[in-house]
Amino acid sequence: MSMPEPSNPKRIVLTPSAKEQKRNQLDPSNPVLLLSPALILIVWELVAQLGLIDVRFFPAPSTVAHTFWQEVKSGMWFYHVRMTLMRVLVGFTVGAFAGILAGVIMGLSSFVRVAVYPLIAAIYPVPKVAIFPLVLLILGIGEASKITTVIASCFFFLAISAMSGVLNIPNVYKDVGKNFGASRAAFITTIALPAAMPAIFSGLRLALGAAFLVDVSIEFVSAQEGIGWLIWHSWELFSLPLMFVGLLTVSFLGLLLTFSLDFVEEKLVPWRT
Amino acid sequence: MSGPATFGDYGSMNSKISAVSVSKTYGSGDRKVVAIGDVSLEVPDGQFLSIVGPSGCGKSTFLRILAGLEVHTAGHIEIMREREDVPLLNVVFQEQSAFPWFTVRQNVGYGLRMRGMPPAEIKEKVDYWIAAVGLTDFEQSYPHQLSGGMKQRVSIARALANDPEVLLMDEPFAALDALTKTVLQDELLSLWEQNRKTVVYVTHSLDEAVTLSDRIAVMSARPGRIRQIFEVPFERRRDAHEIKKDPRYGELVEMIWSILHEEVVTTTKVQ
Numbered sequence: 084m085s086m087p088e089p090s091n092p093k094r095i096v097l098t099p100s101a102k103e104q105k106r107n108q109l110d111p112s113n114p115v116l117l118l119s120p121a122l123i124l125i126v127w128e129l130v131a132q133l134g135l136i137d138v139r140f141f142p143a144p145s146t147v148a149h150t151f152w153q154e155v156k157s158g159m160w161f162y163h164v165r166m167t168l169m170r171v172l173v174g175f176t177v178g179a180f181a182g183i184l185a186g187v188i189m190g191l192s193s194f195v196r197v198a199v200y201p202l203i204a205a206i207y208p209v210p211k212v213a214i215f216p217l218v219l220l221i222l223g224i225g226e227a228s229k230i231t232t233v234i235a236s237c238f239f240f241l242a243i244s245a246m247s248g249v250l251n252i253p254n255v256y257k258d259v260g261k262n263f264g265a266s267r268a269a270f271i272t273t274i275a276l277p278a279a280m281p282a283i284f285s286g287l288r289l290a291l292g293a294a295f296l297v298d299v300s301i302e303f304v305s306a307q308e309g310i311g312w313l314i315w316h317s318w319e320l321f322s323l324p325l326m327f328v329g330l331l332t333v334s335f336l337g338l339l340l341t342f343s344l345d346f347v348e349e350k351l352v353p354w355r356t
Numbered sequence: 357m358s359g360p361a362t363f364g365d366y367g368s369m370n371s372k373i374s375a376v377s378v379s380k381t382y383g384s385g386d387r388k389v390v391a392i393g394d395v396s397l398e399v400p401d402g403q404f405l406s407i408v409g410p411s412g413c414g415k416s417t418f419l420r421i422l423a424g425l426e427v428h429t430a431g432h433i434e435i436m437r438e439r440e441d442v443p444l445l446n447v448v449f450q451e452q453s454a455f456p457w458f459t460v461r462q463n464v465g466y467g468l469r470m471r472g473m474p475p476a477e478i479k480e481k482v483d484y485w486i487a488a489v490g491l492t493d494f495e496q497s498y499p500h501q502l503s504g505g506m507k508q509r510v511s512i513a514r515a516l517a518n519d520p521e522v523l524l525m526d527e528p529f530a531a532l533d534a535l536t537k538t539v540l541q542d543e544l545l546s547l548w549e550q551n552r553k554t555v556v557y558v559t560h561s562l563d564e565a566v567t568l569s570d571r572i573a574v575m576s577a578r579p580g581r582i583r584q585i586f587e588v589p590f591e592r593r594r595d596a597h598e599i600k601k602d603p604r605y606g607e608l609v610e611m612i613w614s615i616l617h618e619e620v621v622t623t624t625k626v627q
Contacts, residue, residue, distance in 0.1 A: 253452075255449055255450075255452065255453045256453070256455060258420075258423075258425050258447070258449065258453075259447075259449065259453055259455070259466075261424075261425060262423055262424075262425065262445075262446060262447045263443075263446065263466055263467040263470050263514075263518065264443065264467070264470045264471065265470050266470075269470055273455075273458075273466070274455070277455070277457035277458075278457070280457070352457075353498065354456045354457045354458075354498040354499070354500060
């Protein structure tokens with residue numbers, strides 16, 4: 084066996100390029116973010132125009148855009164968006180606040196936690212859409228039953244995440260509070276709530292997705308308006324362009340609200356790296 | 357109020373802290389663990405006392421008992437309260453005790469806010485202590501933007517701004533690199549020599565104990581007791597670098613080290 088030939092030594096220089104430094108940043112102004120959606124649209128349009136896909140199921144983006152524009156002109160798009168947003172936002176806000184309140188109390192009081200947690204743990208895994216018929220019987224057909232179901236879907240995410248946020252406060256912060264004479268109220272406002280903030284925001288993200296999921300599902304079966312109804316109605320009409328308008332609208336609204344949540348988090352949780 | 361303590365004659369003075377046969381056990385029956393057994397210790401007013409001992413000897417537990425963060429299971433502790441307008445004791449914890457959700461300013465003023473001090477007075481004290489620990493340029497920063505040493509300065513400033521009668525320090529520099537540690541020791545030395553509060557300082561670094569303290573209490577291995585107490589012979593104000601050249605420095609470190617070594621070796625043999 085022969086020894087491996089010694090290779091020529093080379094000087095390796097390690098300098099991070101500007102590109103590498105930016106790699107992990109999701110900068111909203113970065114044009115690369117638009118690359119994948121744009122590419123999909125172009126390819127989609129091309130294969131539709133060339134007749135390579137069945138446009139009855141996958142209408143060309145230009146057809147969808149045309150339908151979208153007609154819905155906007157007639158004002159129907161705004162009407163549906165307004166109804167869906169109203170249900171999602173009211174349900175999300177009320178459900179989230181109630182959930183945070185319940186979660187923080189459960190985190191602070193072991194008595195309440197032991198008393199209430201089994202109930203929460205039992206109801207949490209039930210798909211909230213499944214309780215909609217029951218809510219419908221109690222509250223009747225109307226906004227109250229829809230919004231209540233959205234509230235229920237958000238409540239549990241926040242109750243559980245806020246509780247675990249409060250329970251996981253590092254002991255040293257509790258010690259500091261005690262040593263510097265923080266009252267019970269000061270402990271909650273200066274230690275428990277800020278410490279639970281990152282967990283609460285994780286819960287808000289999950290709840291927002293759940294709110295859309297539940298609201299659109301409910302609009303399928305029990306509404307005359309809203310994006311969910313639009314999607315279902317376009318199935319009944321076999322109007323695929325309209326269905327895509329509905330799907331893209333849900334996606335757009337979800338994106339918009341998620342970015343809004345990121346913005347609020349940046350303002351409220353500036354210490355998060 | 358007592359004046360600045362004269363070092364060496366504390367035996368004639370009243371003790372600021374007096375602990376008699378303090379012990380702490382966790383659990384009961386077969387699972388009983390004795391964390392500290394029978395610690396008796398006097399700390400005169402205005403003295404800087406360090407407690408050193410093998411790891412797990414209960415020195416931090418003893419400090420937490422003094423701070424009221426844990427309760428001893430037997431024994432007796434007396435702390436002399438001289439002033440009603442300031443807190444009795446504050447703790448400088450190990451690293452990462454600065455609240456991540458508060459800026460340096462808000463962290464340093466935390467104790468003052470909890471005491472309900474008027475904002476103007478808080479501002480004045482916070483300005484002073486932030487400058488004293490050299491963080492003026494970082495007063496609006498959050499802890500995650502600071503280095504380990506700077507975070508620890510925040511904790512020290514937070515405790516000193518509160519102006520307690522007794523300062524308890526629990527291995528405050530243990531997690532820092534050697535250079536930062538030396539710099540902070542020097543700064544602590546000069547801050548303390550300016551206001552001479554009673555300090556109980558827990559550390560496992562013998563150099564740190566000898567450099568900073570008036571007296572050093574050496575604890576035995578678990579269950580911890582006070583094995584021996586050493587006087588540190590150096591005058592105040594000290595120069596941390598000059599005293600290292602003094603032959604007594606090395607002798608003292610060597611004496612304490614040999615006791616600790618013996619403690620560690622004995623316990624390892626038993627187990």
